[in-house]
Amino acid sequence: MTPLRDGVAALHLEGQVEAGRFVASEPCRIRAFTVPLRRMPDPSGPYDTELLHGEAFDLYGQTGEWGWGQARRDGYVGYLPLAAIAPAGPEPTHRVRDLRAFVYPGPSIKATPSGHLPLGAECTVLDLDGRFARIETGYIFADHLGPLDALETDPVSVAERLIGIPYLWGGKSSLGLDCSALVQTACQACGIPALRDSDMQEQSLGQAINIPDEPGLYERGDLLFWPGHVAFAQGEGRLLHATGAFMKVVSEPLDTALARIAGQGHLLRTVRRLSKP
Template sequence: MKLLRKFYLPLVLGIVLSATSCEDKTVKEEKNPTDEYIAEVKREYAPDGRVALFDVKSEKQGDSYVLKGESNETEAVESLKQKLEAENIKFKDSIRLLPDAEELENKTRGVVKISVANIRDEPKHSAQLVTQATLGMPLKVFKKKGGWYYVQTPEGYLGWVDYGGIQNMEEEELRSWKKTDKLIYLETAGFSYEEPDSDSQRVSDLVSGDILELVERQGKFYEVRYPSGKKAFVETAYAQPYLEWLENLEATEEDLIATGKDLMGTPYLWGGTSPKGMDCSGFTKTVFFMNGVVIPRDASQQIHTGEEVDTERNFENLEKGDLLFFGKPATDSTAERVIHVGMWIGDNKFIHSMGEVHISNFDQDADDFDEYNYNRYLRTKRVLNKEDEGLIYLKQSDLFTLPEAEEVKM
């Protein structure tokens, strides 16, 4: 009997203590009423973390809640506060609104100052490359960490760029830079020089789409100035005054194909959007940019622009320049996954970056039939000359220049 007592008494005590502990834990884990409103606001204003930051949490302090975190979406923060006030939830707003002008010394804008700037998902060189920005591209700057800056590209993509890739500016400095004449580099890859002589010392490499300040023409060279202020010379055969290029730009189907073929053989690079290396959506983004259109960064974003023209592999309905999307279709339990994009060039063929930029064939009788991509085809969208809030047409934007009306005011 004593043995039974010795065995059962600790067991019973253990069960009682365990039950008490669980009960206490339940009491302690009181539901935070702000969580559902934070989630609701995030769904509305920042559903895609690639282009909007809303990293907000709350902690209970006494009979109220402290809102913590950061966001670059002022409207989202205001919406959250209004929702909490409507529910009579007491709170203290400690959310950090970006840009942090004080930390950045009012330099909340920037311009890429090297041929291609790498933008990563964390402020370190070993972090994943998420996108790139070419020379002369204006950026919004939100915060800094060490020698890194958290920036946003014109199409909205967020990431970290190191100090070597960006010339930080105040708003007025950016306006002054935009007011200057510009030059666009058109060759796939090349160089600028210290003197108007291609045998002189190189200043830097250049890639197609790079934008520099145009100082003047000197014979067969343009004198240019970088956003950092350094001067150089670019051969006239490989560049053109930006406004002149823009005025003559027609962006036809054949132009898109020609641009795509100029990039043939460019190696695949995850996160790349330049002739130095590009992923699938970086390739289509580069092709359209060189034809005067800024399209969203990723394939899963590009698919939401333009007009749908096919979902059933009726390729006879496609036109040159249409974008083909690939991935996994939605099921009863999973959402659609868009993981690849290419551009139609006619004759049952499309060009895309996969391993390298190359042409694939959808002719099932051809020796080079691309069965893999044929089987994961989702649909085709027509982007060229379509009006869409996800598209920026350089002829209609002030991305690199100031609007005429603003120039008059100044």
């Protein structure tokens, strides 16, 4: 989360870190539907997270066809293809509220989609054409969108829509996501800022509470943390999480999940209770 590499650092870090050169950012937005943010300028290398259409991105440098910078939503730093970003234009006005929204070249359900925007992606609605909204990259069925200030009220209900979505390390979209992305996506839909990784969320989301003795004492929306993993208490004695154990987002009995994870040598470390949005 620190934009510093090869002796070059973000201008706002001057006086805080040692660097040979401090540079101002070039404000951009993600124009690709989704794009991995990688730890190196290599399409075959691992990626740490994924950025969604409309996210703000501060570009600090270029390496060939790759840009290096920082995602403004959660502060993650990495590399992405320059083709995936564009100079920052109008501020987004709407957010995708369904799992996915197809992007069409025209205001017709019979047109061939050019792609889709996932849950949580942001866009600028330029005007309406019948039941379609025209955005920068095409047309979206307007009912799949909601104004940015129309927030959800229950993070768990957002996460429940993603049950069955495949687990994907570093993924952050409704095609595949990991445990902390599930929490981040659900919280952000409710206007609760959330950092990207589970250890970051463990230090910053809500308030730490004593670990309840019985599954029935967990409240819906409580966050359970193990080393490297996070899950929602769903209520009624159930746990909701994206897990490599099943390679998808699942709801399972909380006591069963606690016993299985403990049997793997991972003890529940922290429980945090979210404030109401």
